[in-house]
Every structure is written in C-alpha cells, then in structure tokens.
Amino acid sequence: MIVRPPRDADDEQIYEIARLAFGGPREPRPASLWSKQKGWHGLVAELDGRLVGVLKVREYAQFFGGAAVPMGGLASVAVAPAGRGRGVATALIDAVLPEMRDRGQAISALYPSVPALYRGRGWEQTGNYERVTLRPELFAMLPKPTERVVMRHATEADTAAIHECYLRFARTVDGTLDRSTAAFEPERMLELDIVEVATAEDGTVLGYLTGERPEGDTLVVHDLVADDRETALGLFANLGRWTGILTEVSLRINDPAWWQLLMTLPVVHDVRNHGWMLRVVDLPAAVGARGWPNAACLAPTSVDIEVVDEHAPWHAGRHRLTVDGGRVSCEPGGDGTVRLRARALGPWFAGSADTAMLRRGGLLDGDAAAARLLDQLTGAPRLPRMADSF
Structure with missing residues (x-):
C-alpha cells in the first residue's frame, strides 16, 4: 500500500x-x-x-x-x-x-461515522452539534424586545462586521470554530436565502440571522447570533413572523444563552444531535495555545501526568502541568502521578469530562487528589458546542 x-x-x-x-x-x-x-x-x-x-x-x-x-x-x-x-x-x-x-x-476534531475506528486512534466523544425543530408560533409567543430591533438584509459590506459579531459570541463557547482560516469563504454566506442583520443606530451589527428556505414547509436556520437579550428577542420575533407561512423552523443550537435562558420550550420537542470527537495531537502545543481563564484564580501549583499514546509517540510519556501567574505550561518530566490514555486527552482538554468520569471510563488512573487540578483548570464537566459541520 x-x-x-x-x-x-x-x-x-x-x-x-x-x-x-x-x-x-x-x-x-x-x-x-x-x-x-x-x-x-x-x-x-x-x-x-x-x-x-x-x-x-x-x-x-x-x-x-x-x-x-x-x-x-x-x-x-x-x-x-x-x-x-x-x-x-x-x-x-x-x-x-x-x-x-x-x-x-495541536488538536483534531471529527464527526464520526465509525466511532470505533477513531477511538482506536485516540479520538473520543467530546461535544455536540444540535438542531431543534419547533413551530414558528413558539417564537411569536416569546417576550418582545423593549424597543423594536431594526433588521435589514446584509450586503457584501457587512461581511466583516458579521464575522466580528460571530467572534464575540464564539470566543465564549468552547468548541466553536473561529471561521478565520482559509477553509472558510465568508462571502459565500451571502448566497443563502436569508442573511439578516440587526443593527444599532450607528450601524453597528448587534446580531444576525442566516438560513435557507428549501421546498416544503420548513425554514432551516444556520446562525442566530446576538450580543444581548434584546437583540436575540428581536431575531426570535423575526422567526415568529413566519407563522402561517410554514409549519416548522429547524434551528441550529449554537448559543447556550438563548437556548437555555430565553427559549420557552414545549414539554416534548425534537433535538437531533450529531456528536463530534476530539483528539489532542500535540499536548504541549495544545496546552500552550489554549486559553485558561480559571488559572487566574489558582495559586502557583503543578500536577504530574503520564500520557499513554502509542499513535502519537512525540507526546507520550511524563509531563508536568504548571500553573503560575495565571499561565499554564506543559513541560517534560515529573513522576506521572496521574495517568491518561490518549482517548482521555480530548475530553479533558475540552472540559467535557471531569477526571472522575474519565476514571470510570477506564481512561485515567492515579492519584485522585492530584487529578482535581485538571478539573479546576477546565471547569469540567461542561458541554462544548460546534456550530459547523464538515
């Protein structure tokens, strides 16, 4: 071969x-x-x-x-x-x-069709890509913004401002892509049926809505992004105006703020999830590139880990994770107090699993007290989300 x-x-x-x-x-x-x-x-x-x-x-x-x-x-x-x-x-x-x-x-994500194949090479289930199907009447029943949110169709001149609006949201939700690499073509967004922006009086983009209107009775919404509650309610009101025109809205769940705190859901509703897996390809590089907001609250400390990863031997072995001055570093050495298998690294790095979960899953062993620092660093367990499929 x-x-x-x-x-x-x-x-x-x-x-x-x-x-x-x-x-x-x-x-x-x-x-x-x-x-x-x-x-x-x-x-x-x-x-x-x-x-x-x-x-x-x-x-x-x-x-x-x-x-x-x-x-x-x-x-x-x-x-x-x-x-x-x-x-x-x-x-x-x-x-x-x-x-x-x-x-x-430094890391790799994928949407698995054959999970066993990728687990055998160190990827593990980590986050969600979810869609919910709801009737448009539900959006019409939500509270209205205190002031009418002005919306208009986006033009090519808005693409940079839309991306900045997206980034303000995406930086706060672990797992989202920054959409700044060559794999993205921002101008193609304007090919969608619906690209609406909500703007302030000075023209600043405060939120936006993108979607498609295929044949049938469904509106497919891709992004619903808003800087604040009032803008989100204005975008929801826009979806509510489809009442009587179509029977359902397929809405991508990207922002836990509006999904968990603003939506009023029926007792029974359908959510479809396409879970994604994550692998740490190069642990020291990944640790160096990640943000560690919780580290600012921790006194200088360290934890020694041992990585078992036969398919990425360059980072297999013992490392010392050190927290100092709000920064986190990963250097070779230490005594391997906590042992992590390759499949444990992705969920730990993303914060989707705490060390107790990883231990029960057979992916971590060693000193439980020392392992707690790993949880403190990521704030695990929490749900990472991705707003793009590939």
Whole structure:
C-alpha cells in the first residue's frame, strides 16, 4: 500500500470513492473536486496502482478558553469497496497524525461515522452539534424586545462586521470554530436565502440571522447570533413572523444563552444531535495555545501526568502541568502521578469530562487528589458546542 498526498489528476477517483461511501450525484460539481477547494491538506492510499482510500484535513481553529487553537478537521475519510478490510483507513489516519503535528494542528476534531475506528486512534466523544425543530408560533409567543430591533438584509459590506459579531459570541463557547482560516469563504454566506442583520443606530451589527428556505414547509436556520437579550428577542420575533407561512423552523443550537435562558420550550420537542470527537495531537502545543481563564484564580501549583499514546509517540510519556501567574505550561518530566490514555486527552482538554468520569471510563488512573487540578483548570464537566459541520 502507498500512502501519499493527492494530485489534481486524482480528482475523479477521489470523488467516486467519496460518492460510494457517502452518496451524491454521479457527476460532480466542479466546486466539489478536491483540487478546486481551499484550506485543507489530505492523503490518498493506493493499491495495485489504483486509489482505494482518501482522507482530508480541513485547516481550522477551535475556541477553548477564549483562544483559537489550531485544529485539523478530519473529514471525507472513505475507502473504496474493494479496499475495505485491508487496513486502508487506519493506514491513512496513522500517516496523517504526524502530518497534523508538523503543520501545527495541536488538536483534531471529527464527526464520526465509525466511532470505533477513531477511538482506536485516540479520538473520543467530546461535544455536540444540535438542531431543534419547533413551530414558528413558539417564537411569536416569546417576550418582545423593549424597543423594536431594526433588521435589514446584509450586503457584501457587512461581511466583516458579521464575522466580528460571530467572534464575540464564539470566543465564549468552547468548541466553536473561529471561521478565520482559509477553509472558510465568508462571502459565500451571502448566497443563502436569508442573511439578516440587526443593527444599532450607528450601524453597528448587534446580531444576525442566516438560513435557507428549501421546498416544503420548513425554514432551516444556520446562525442566530446576538450580543444581548434584546437583540436575540428581536431575531426570535423575526422567526415568529413566519407563522402561517410554514409549519416548522429547524434551528441550529449554537448559543447556550438563548437556548437555555430565553427559549420557552414545549414539554416534548425534537433535538437531533450529531456528536463530534476530539483528539489532542500535540499536548504541549495544545496546552500552550489554549486559553485558561480559571488559572487566574489558582495559586502557583503543578500536577504530574503520564500520557499513554502509542499513535502519537512525540507526546507520550511524563509531563508536568504548571500553573503560575495565571499561565499554564506543559513541560517534560515529573513522576506521572496521574495517568491518561490518549482517548482521555480530548475530553479533558475540552472540559467535557471531569477526571472522575474519565476514571470510570477506564481512561485515567492515579492519584485522585492530584487529578482535581485538571478539573479546576477546565471547569469540567461542561458541554462544548460546534456550530459547523464538515
């Protein structure tokens, strides 16, 4: 088996392997060909002179603790029917891990179709990507803002301000992407059916709503982002005005503030979740890139850990996590008081699991008192969210 970077001439074979795995039209759109896309790197596997496997890594950055951590978004992992059962997928993943590390992608996230495959290589369930389906009448019944929120359709001149509005929100929700890398094309947002901005008197964008109106009786909302309660209520009122025109709104749950604190939900409602997994690719680099707001409240201290990770040997072994002056560092050494397996690193780093959960899951052992510092650093357990799928 040969594992190598893709070439432009591989486009058709790559598309066919992905089509057989995930579905899609027989004839590709030009924009769907790998050679036409930006902000990614990848690998292909050859057997007997023909491609049998593909893997793409999108160049992202993911917020944790208010800082954007370079992240490789593993996607489009597919194996041709003739290559299945021959270790193609694991060979591709094993080859891309050091490549992500060399590119500075300290963590990696993915939406798993085969969780066991990725767990075997160190990824673990970490966060949610959720949608809720509600009737538009529900939004009409919410409290109205004290003053009418002025909304208008966005133009190309608004794209930078919309992105800044998004960033103000995204920095506060662990797991969200910063949407600033080459993998994103902000101007394409304007191709959506609905791109509405809520503005202050001086024109400042305080919130925005994006979505699509497909055939049928559903409105599909992608982003509902607001700086404050009044703006969020104004955006909800906008959704309520679809009452009588359609029967349901599919709303992506991106902001826990409006989802948990503003929405009035019926006793029974449908939420669909596509959970995502996370892996720490390079622990010292990930610790250095992450924000650690809780560290400012901690006295100088440290905890010694031992990482068991056969697929990322560059960070396997003993490390000392040190908190000093509100900063957190990870240096080689220590006595390995707390032992973490590779699958424990993602949930710990993201704060989705505390050390008691990781211990019960068989992913952590060692001194329980020392491990509590790991929980204090992340504030675990808490739910990371992603507002983008890939």
